[in-house]
Amino acid sequence: MLLIGMFDSPFVRRVAVTMKLLDLPFEHGNWSVGRDFDRIREYNPLGRVPTLVTNDGLKLMESAAILDYIDELVGPERALLPRSGAERRQALNLMAMATGAAEKGVMQLYERAFRPESKRHEPWVERCRLQMSASLSAIDRYLGERGVSQWLVGKRMTQADITAACAFTFLNDALRVAADSVMYASLATLAARCESLPAFQETRTAFLAPAN
């Protein structure tokens, strides 16, 4: 399989981490959404990453749809999203907050990368910042109440943990969201636990500010 997109994207990275955890080999198209835009568009009309080309030649886009495919591929026993019920709903909710926070972080970065200084709109950036930090706080509070040594859902690591850790590491690298060490302490503990695992270490990369 070919996974397109750089690992400094939390959306690409959560797919890469998942494939490594599940022992699914893949080739890495380490292409930039700025410099390699045209090349990426040959695989995805949106020019977005991650895009996964499966062994059957299927081109899959959107990290959630790719993860859905991967879970189906490995079967219900190994799938990383809880199958049904309250745990599945909780995991999906936490993942929506984590990916939402990451998207709001990406928007702040793109405001700088793709817009000339005279066209930037600070109230919009401030709104993104508020949405991002409110989502991170909600995940952090939830884990703090649950117990910081726990996984987010159930008794084993799930896609909720992978997604939350990838989003948090990205936002920290790109925007220093936890510069104040008391902020997001529970989430930081979870991310550190995840980041110590080989699948995370093998996909850890320096954040590169997006450029045209």
Ligand SMILES: N[C@@H](CCC(=O)N[C@@H](CS)C(=O)NCC(=O)O)C(=O)O
């Ligand atoms: N909802 C998408 C978000 C993906 C996303 O925002 N990817 C960024 C890189 S972090 C991208 O491709 N940006 C280029 C663009 O949107 O023009 C997913 O989960 O796959």
